[in-house]
Amino acid sequence: MSVLPPGSAIPSPFQVFRLVRDPMRFFEGRRRRYGPVFRAPVFRIAWFRPPREVFVATAELAERVYATDAGGGRAGETRRDFMAPAVGEHSLLSLDHEPWQRHRKLLTPPLRARTIAGYRDDIGRIAAQNISQWPVGRPFPLRDRMQEITLEVIMRLVFGITDSERLDRLRPLLHTLADPGGPYTLMLMSAAARDRVLGSRLLRRMPFLPTTRFLAARDAVDELLYEEIARRRAEPQENATDVLSRLLAARDDEGRPMTAQELRDELITMLEAGHETTATGLAWTFERLLRNPQVLGRLRTELDRGQEGYLDAVVKEGLRTRPVVYAAPRLLDAPLELGGYRVPAGWAVGPAIPLIHHDPTAFPEPCAFRPERFLGDGAGAANRSWMPFGGGRRYCVGAQLALLEMRVIIREVLERMDLTAEDPEPERPLIRHVTLVPSRLTTVTARPRAGM
Numbered sequence: 007m008s009v010l011p012p013g014s015a016i017p018s019p020f021q022v023f024r025l026v027r028d029p030m031r032f033f034e035g036r037r038r039r040y041g042p043v044f045r046a047p048v049f050r051i052a053w054f055r056p057p058r059e060v061f062v063a064t065a066e067l068a069e070r071v072y073a074t075d076a077g078g079g080r081a082g083e084t085r086r087d088f089m090a091p092a093v094g095e096h097s098l099l100s101l102d103h104e105p106w107q108r109h110r111k112l113l114t115p116p117l118r119a120r121t122i123a124g125y126r127d128d129i130g131r132i133a134a135q136n137i138s139q140w141p142v143g144r145p146f147p148l149r150d151r152m153q154e155i156t157l158e159v160i161m162r163l164v165f166g167i168t169d170s171e172r173l174d175r176l177r178p179l180l181h182t183l184a185d186p187g188g189p190y191t192l193m194l195m196s197a198a199a200r201d202r203v204l205g206s207r208l209l210r211r212m213p214f215l216p217t218t219r220f221l222a223a224r225d226a227v228d229e230l231l232y233e234e235i236a237r238r239r240a241e242p243q244e245n246a247t248d249v250l251s252r253l254l255a256a257r258d259d260e261g262r263p264m265t266a267q268e269l270r271d272e273l274i275t276m277l278e279a280g281h282e283t284t285a286t287g288l289a290w291t292f293e294r295l296l297r298n299p300q301v302l303g304r305l306r307t308e309l310d311r312g313q314e315g316y317l318d319a320v321v322k323e324g325l326r327t328r329p330v331v332y333a334a335p336r337l338l339d340a341p342l343e344l345g346g347y348r349v350p351a352g353w354a355v356g357p358a359i360p361l362i363h364h365d366p367t368a369f370p371e372p373c374a375f376r377p378e379r380f381l382g383d384g385a386g387a388a389n390r391s392w393m394p395f396g397g398g399r400r401y402c403v404g405a406q407l408a409l410l411e412m413r414v415i416i417r418e419v420l421e422r423m424d425l426t427a428e429d430p431e432p433e434r435p436l437i438r439h440v441t442l443v444p445s446r447l448t449t450v451t452a453r454p455r456a457g458m
């Protein structure tokens with residue numbers, strides 16, 4: 007079989023324009039027209055050539071893609087170019103083969119559900135403190151507040167920084183570093199062009215450019231993190247539970263510790279991969295809850311009774327109906343047979359997560375926001391096709407932390423506040439970097455909950 011997957015003959019720039027204008031319509035239109043395996047330009051836009059990127063739209067096909075993690079597919083390579091300016095060369099996101107395996111073994115234990123369970127109260131305190139400063143009776147974008155909370159979680163529980171003066175210095179710098187506005191232009195360049203720009207002295211003299219601000223923030227963050235790493239190495243705290251402390255104590259199979267540069271790169275990786283994504287997942291879940299009052303009502307009742315099973319299902323349904331990351335691509339080293347087509351080596355192939363999450367065979371009435379599908383008898387089938395965190399060996403290493411944060415933060419908000427949507431119309435997904443964000447960043451009005 008040597009048939010290439012079908013795809014539109016329209017030049018890539020026009021297709022990308024359509025994707026950016028309405029990502030859900032774009033993906034749904036492709037599936038309707040071409041079936042569950044199709045070509046579309048998204049990650050590696052070859053402007054004047056037909057795209058060498060393939061998407062799949064069912065969980066079974068996605069599993070075949072994830073299976074290439076064992077050999078034949080490289081996830082790191084698809085992310086390297088656009089992540090490198092921020093995360094450096096030693097990042098779990100962009101490594102492949104043995105170096106990736108070594109890092110994955112080191113990063114997995116500190117992020118396991120059991121290890122991070124102790125963060126619950128700290129996350130609750132961080133959220134409560136933030137909520138106490140929300141404007142009352144005046145609309146504001148909830149996603150920004152969620153981002154402040156998830157940034158604080160990264161600084162305190164992942165980096166383990168407790169000193170308030172250091173936190174105050176780091177906060178605005180990390181905010182700039184994580185803003186895709188800065189490195190976005192860098193991401194679109196070839197590696198050689200990007201290195202020339204990054205090394206340019208002229209650029210450093212133009213502080214008004216987002217790229218220059220990004221570079222200045224990166225330098226300042228690096229200085230702070232290297233200082234922190236050196237200080238903690240010199241005075242190890244035996245009972246510290248933050249992720250950095252655990253990584254400092256970790257040893258690889260040869261008994262080697264991580265180098266300071268590896269630690270720095272992985273800390274920035276967890277910031278880049280873990281703070282906006284979790285904040286967006288929270289914003290979407292609130293956006294859906296506010297358009298589904300009966301679900302919100304049941305959630306409140308269950309939480310007031312001290313039960314968390316329904317909360318867990320709400321978080322899952324939030325990430326299903328509005329997956330934050332829309333694709334998890336692999337670059338193929340060997341051809342891959344998919345649904346009767348053959349994807350050649352050198353092409354990128356990935357699940358279109360929003361399509362998989364709206365597959366009516368796995369999720370009947372896929373557009374309905376119905377957490378009950380993750381409870382009871384049907385839950386097994388729903389869970390098998392649920393993949394907001396990707397899959398295979400490259401499955402999101404921070405998934406358990408993200409889920410814990412979402413559960414704790416939703417609970418803290420609902421205990422304290424009544425929220426109303428500024429506009430009852432649903433918010434549309436917009437592409438931002440590799441994520442889909444709500445078009446009005448979940449604009450809400452908050453009032454203290456009756457009786458609080």
Ligand code: HEM
Pocket residue numbers: 081098099100110275276277279280281283284287330331333334335394395396397398399400401402403404405407408
């Ligand atoms: C709701 C929040 C989050 C979502 C939706 C999300 C989603 C994803 C997805 C789709 C992938 C790609 C998986 C694949 O290629 O199969 C991924 C990878 C990754 N995520 Fe997350 N993520 C979230 C939170 C986090 C957090 C909190 C952290 C860290 C603290 C994190 C760290 C990472 C890293 C390091 C990788 C690369 C893993 C590897 O290649 O081995 N993520 N994430």
